Amino acid sequence: MTTRQLYFDLPVRTGRTRGDYFVSEANGAAVAAIDGWRNWPGRALLIRGPKGMGKTHLAHVWTREAGARLISGLALTEADAIPGDVAVDDAHLVAGDPARERALFHLYNLTLAEGGHLLLTGDGDPALWPVRLPDLGSRLRGAASVELQPPDDRLLEAMIVKLFDDRQIAPPPSLVAYLLRRMERSAAEAVRLVAALDDAALASGRPIGTKLARDVLGAEDGADILPD
Incomplete structure (x- = not known):
């Protein structure tokens, strides 16, 4: 079990080196x-x-x-x-x-x-x-x-992974693919969604994955977040 899976409220460490910046057509x-x-x-x-x-x-x-x-x-x-x-x-x-x-x-x-x-x-x-x-x-x-142009799929995927990494979270690949299929195609929405998932995981003690993402997205549409 990783440290982050214990749901300690660790600080966000934003990586801003050249190697942290993913380059695409956008x-x-x-x-x-x-x-x-x-x-x-x-x-x-x-x-x-x-x-x-x-x-x-x-x-x-x-x-x-x-x-x-x-x-x-x-x-x-x-x-x-x-x-x-x-x-x-x-x-x-x-x-x-x-x-x-x-x-x-x-x-x-x-x-x-x-x-x-x-x-x-x-x-x-x-x-x-x-x-x-x-x-x-x-x-x-x-x-x-x-x-800077709106993010293409490759850049948006890299953004989501980096945003999780900044929060010391290693998201399962299935979660990134799930979010890409359902989210608004913008960098601002990627920032918002990653923060919302992190907050929901910390509050509920649930692992960050597609089940939590489904419930977070459903709750934003008016449904309740359900326990696993």
Whole structure:
């Protein structure tokens, strides 16, 4: 019996190394862009796409490879406007906050003026971000960008396995196949389902498998979770 099968509430350990990132047609262009970071047009790149598709993971990979700083858009301040290579994760979160917008604008300008490279990640099209600072909006719309596509089957399967692995769970292959046949085809849903199964297993003491998945999915449709 594994430690996780004893249902201790172990911490989630998110793997964010290059080896943890599964490459498919859905994200191959973004991975190639990270590999070619020294040749980014204008030395800036925006990676955008649906939540849960690994934008933060790629930002971590790049900062390790480039020796760059990593800053959250939500925590960005004027003090972060320091020359060098830098990644701003969740850059869309600066939109609508005057102080964070000014901080990103100054960081953008100073980084490029001093010969550094800037990686931005964000949800959706930057043209739709509610940015109030016109010069920042212009910068974001003009930056080279690569879009992560919705996950294909191979990537979604790898995501589910990794999400379980982050929780120190080894799912049976039959469970992964079962989920792939029944779930909404999105990275966000994969994150939600794995968390729901882990929570249900911890609460009930039942093993994580297709029976528990059937009951969790049924409960979400209004049925009760039944004991084994």
